[in-house]
Amino acid sequence: MIHRERLKVLNGGRHSGGGYVLYWMQASQRAEYNHALEFAVREANKAQLPLLVCFGITERYPNANLRHYRFMLEGLKQTAARLKERGINFIVRKKSPEKLAVELSADAALTVFDAGYLPLQRKWRKDAAVLIKTPVIQVESNVIVPVESVSGQEEYAAYTIRGKIRRALDYFMQPLEPHDLKIRSGPDKESIDINKTEKILASLAVDKTVAACENYHPGGADTARKRLELFICEKLPDYSARRNDPALDFQSGLSPYLHFGQLSPLETALKVKKSDAGDTADFLEELIVRRELAVNFAFYNAACRDYSALPPWAKATLREHSKDRREYIYSLAELEQAATHDPYWNAAQTEMLQSGKMHGYMRMYWGKMLLQWSATPETAFQHALLLNDKYELDGRDPNGCAGIAWCFGKHDRPWPEHKITGKVRLMNQNGLKRKFDADKYVEKIRGDAGMVA
Ligand SMILES: Cc1cc2nc3c(=O)[nH]c(=O)nc-3n(C[C@H](O)[C@H](O)[C@H](O)COP(=O)(O)OP(=O)(O)OC[C@H]3O[C@@H](n4cnc5c(N)ncnc54)[C@H](O)[C@@H]3O)c2cc1C
Structure with a gap:
């Protein structure tokens, strides 16, 4: 429909x-x-x-x-x-x-x-x-609820958009039946032979210094649908309990496919809803509410890729703390090479460099630490967006803009004040260790990448 x-x-x-x-x-x-x-x-x-x-x-x-x-x-x-x-x-x-x-x-x-x-x-x-x-x-x-049907304005946070989306779901979450095309012979127009991937890649004048990662995430709609089926059978029943443990692998891995439009969020949501995987609310919250909050941000805020898009309270508190002494300040090159003093952050950066997809929980820690290790919050924001977009397969997406801005206070509220981060929510190594076995994550990445950190 x-x-x-x-x-x-x-x-x-x-x-x-x-x-x-x-x-x-x-x-x-x-x-x-x-x-x-x-x-x-x-x-x-x-x-x-x-x-x-x-x-x-x-x-x-x-x-x-x-x-x-x-x-x-x-x-x-x-x-x-x-x-x-x-x-x-x-x-x-x-x-x-x-x-x-x-x-x-x-x-x-x-x-x-x-x-x-x-x-x-x-x-x-x-x-x-x-x-x-x-x-x-x-x-x-590429959304379940059309962006302007959800809201006529930029939403403040997940709690302000959630009800609006949920009220629209019964109406918009309807299957889409394919139509048969009646006139199947068309005009003969010149085209690249899209089956010749290597030849096309060789002819493209694009940055070739960032290795492809098809061994981790092969592209394509067929692959995406297989991944979705596998996720529903094997991981979805434990998604709520385990998705935030980066040492395990209980996320769906669908974001690159959603980013390139190789997979429909509507089809994904309908299949998940129809599954007998138990409580699917947490997954649907991420796929629909969080994802479409990010779309709302990109659509209504032309500065969504810029520090200026942060809420006034976040910019004010970060400004007040901009002169606080930073224990570490890393250059873009040091960050890019995963050469910080922090093995957890380095593991996350390495995961992104190697596989093209950092675990979701580590993305939050990764972005938050950039704020602590950069000379200014503006520089931290720029470095976060640049690295995210360059190395994540799902980068250059509304979700990336919203995710990075979230690390700096967007779609969040003020928290108790700390040095450097002010009232922006703090994350640190102790928090990671309380949540999951962070050393196991480092080992996993070392094993995956043959990395020496
Ligand atoms: C600093 C930072 C940068 C990020 N950069 C990107 C990015 O460039 N591209 C990107 O797609 N996501 C980004 N995210 C959001 C989120 O981390 C990823 O969407 C998620 O980890 C993708 O893995 P998955 O598909 O296995 O997720 P699953 O947990 O399986 O979730 C399924 C889908 O729900 C959506 N989703 C999940 N978490 C979020 C979230 N927090 N916000 C919005 N939608 C979400 C995604 O479309 C995801 O594919 C970022 C988050 C942060 C904190």
Whole structure:
């Protein structure tokens, strides 16, 4: 079911006699459980036209490197295969995504976009919609509740958005049935052969200094769905009790797939809800409430990637404590190389360097310690965002903006005051050790990475 609230007309374009319906795929890189794709199929059938799906590969996505491109290309290969089975033409070109959409829309009757929430994704869509002459309809598929249906403003914290999301869930959490495309032969357009991953990677002028990590997290919608099934069977029943122990592995591991839109959050939530895994509330809180709070932040706060987006109380307290003596101050290079005095932090950084995914509990500690070990809170924020986006497979995501900002007080409240961190919630080694066997985590990472810390 495609609720009308997922649709948004982005321009005043007119229907013309174009030869196909165009779907510009960008944020929802999947052939299943994709509302934008199903909407485009439905419109193509109504107009008795074929459907063209396009994807533009830019070499200039900020902070994206070989690690991210390999994951994305593996995903696009699987998506291409699924689209082919459905008789849908898929055109991939090395071109700035919004420019490819504009170019191909010239012969289209209607253009469909999926939705992205970060400033750059929104700018692409805005710029393209202005230039496209056909009607442009954006369809939100990477959230369960469309962002503007949840709230008309930036929310203060999880407790202010939770009720709004929950009230909307019965209405929006509905399965999405695939539509059969009627006219399966489409226009013949030039495209990269997306099956040639190595050749494409070799041709891309992107940062290749960050190794791919397909041994830990292979990309693709098929892989994502298998991971989801495995998670539901093997880990979900113990998720509440064990997810915060980084020495164990009880998170779902789905964030890279959700980030690239290779997996639908709606499909994930429906499968989890239908499972007989017992109490699934904690997982759904993370997947829906926390994730969509982050989307709300990115959507309503254009400065979501900036220190200025922190709440006034957090900026005031950090300013008051900005001259407090720091026992350690680390340069970006020292942080990047996991060369601090703290074995737990180094293990977390190493986990991210090696596998492309740091455990969720350690991400909080990791970000909080940067605040303590940087000359200024602003520098700490910049370093956190840079390292997160460069090395996490799920980086460059609203969740990353919100997660990092949380370490500095966003979506939180003032706590008892301490040196350096002021009223921003403190985390330290003792806290880690109280929660779980932190040394076991270090051993695990050493074992995984062959690391010498
Ligand atoms: C400093 C810091 C940086 C972070 N950077 C990112 C990032 O770049 N990208 C990213 O996706 N997440 C980020 N997070 C949020 C969270 O840590 C990850 O989403 C989670 O660890 C991903 O692992 P998983 O999919 O196995 O999680 P699971 O525990 O299995 O959760 C399932 C899904 O729920 C959502 N989720 C879980 N925890 C959170 C959370 N705290 N906030 C919002 N959504 C959540 C994610 O979509 C996740 O995939 C960050 C958190 C912090 C504190």
